[in-house]
Amino acid sequence: MQSYTKKLNNFVKLLICKMKNMDIQYVIGVDMGGTNTVMGVVDARGTILFRSQIDTSAYETGKDYTKALGAAINELIEQNQLKGKIKGIGMGAPDGNMNDGTIEHAANIPWAKNVVVPIAAMLTQETGLPCKLTNDANAAALGEMAYGSAKGMKDFMVITLGTGLGSGIVAGGQLIVGHDGFAGELGHVRVVRENGRLCGCGRTGCLETYASATGVARTARELLELYPERKSVLRNIIHRPISSKDIFEAAEKGDDLALEIFDFTGKILGEAFADFITFSSPQAIILFGGLAHAEKYLLKPLQEEMDRQILTMYKGKTKIIVSQLNDAEAAILGASALAWE
């Protein structure tokens, strides 16, 4: 009889153990920007249930920042009674290194300017949760794979069109991170080799000097200067720099020059994508970020130029898709996807 009780006890223990595992059904996504760090509790379907945020730049050292971030996460968990239900933390950060879980020489973060900050390990210490970290574009790629347009895809790229141009490449179902954790800097492929635009990286002709929010603004300035006789509503913007939003709004009004700017940008992207495809032959290239919202002006020239430039064996195989993830949520979702891995 005692033996039966013992067996029953063990069985109950096993059941409890299984139920505990079933309970682990959330992850935390952290998106670290230059100004704010936003975070959220995410379920397996990609719904952000609870949010919080801290100020990124208000701290003196990486340690102080991580302590504050850890405290915010712990509070988020306790307030919402999620203790024991969190699988882990995924974090997207500028210059985040997935191999080491570090932020390395991030120029725009005061406490990470000239140092390597082992932020994943430190955050695990603060929260007791496993933590993975990567850069923003890689996080976006994982987000698309977990909750977005790349669900079920094993070979695709995400191109983020923001201030710069970032890229996250998935091949064979696996994020390409490289031997040093820094693979996927397609914004710095040199698409114009002669007299290309000077890039923030110190080189010239990089893709992101043309195809990004700042890139289209440069194109606007160049075209306005090159054709002083051409009319454009963009000429009315005098007391501040022209932004990509201005160009989009001008295009919406049918402004010829604005339309030409997007045409030029789409073509540059299409030509570059034709080369990118020779690498990993992706099923899709997903456009993400602010500039991707100009899809109705960008996609046609992009697709046409890509089709014109592409190697015959790849023709018509790679879809160009615009991300369907909500902008405000995508960064947290993308980061959170790391924690399911």
Added chain:
Amino acid sequence: MQSYTKKLNNFVKLLICKMKNMDIQYVIGVDMGGTNTVMGVVDARGTILFRSQIDTSAYETGKDYTKALGAAINELIEQNQLKGKIKGIGMGAPDGNMNDGTIEHAANIPWAKNVVVPIAAMLTQETGLPCKLTNDANAAALGEMAYGSAKGMKDFMVITLGTGLGSGIVAGGQLIVGHDGFAGELGHVRVVRENGRLCGCGRTGCLETYASATGVARTARELLELYPERKSVLRNIIHRPISSKDIFEAAEKGDDLALEIFDFTGKILGEAFADFITFSSPQAIILFGGLAHAEKYLLKPLQEEMDRQILTMYKGKTKIIVSQLNDAEAAILGASALAWE
């Protein structure tokens, strides 16, 4: 007592079974060229123990070819008493598709010109052995990983410098094959966008029109024409086309023009590699094939240009290595590596 005998019997059976598994210690590598198909039995250390070959082009259909190939493999196994000791067959073939195990529209193979031949499945039927197939450059990459310079590496590229320029890319320990099995055509990245050389693919400015055996010969012709006053031993070659071997031999004699050809070729490669590295941040790029033997003339300008053009974050991280595998053996070894996978 009977139960004991039974147990002993089972134990002996288990031992035999284990020993049989230990016996499976060879693979077969098949390298299919346009003219000949060579094959060999390879051990885990990369020694080719027994060889055979058949004529690739002597058959009317893919079925006939595969029957002959299967028969040659079966004979190789039987003659050398290797039945039950072969883990599988790996095959490298032009336009070989790793995802499907097919050869697709291979322009230089009479029986595969306008069809898709499911060669891996057919060969398994003929031999009873699992068979995997990929293109030559991918096979070279797997060969380097199994037996060559990339042993222990998880992120590297092999660039084959033959008649054309092929590439095999390994990232995170995994060969990148793409969603259609055709990833890794870096010979067709367009490195010269304005007035580039016409490529066999119908486009212009592809890397392989510059950096390949035929590419350096084109450079020779161009430079000889461009500088009619410059002396060169290459001018003595009149009754036949100049080959890459001619240029190498001229360089060995200190011929200034020949040295300039390699300098130009090295720079083109270095510039291209700086872009390639932004993709997968490899630990090494391994040069393979005929033209790689000109390493003493190619490597310096290549390395210098790569260092000059590369994004700061990658500087000094990616080694340029020349394959140490024996040319005559490398193709069989590379193909055989597929069978260990």
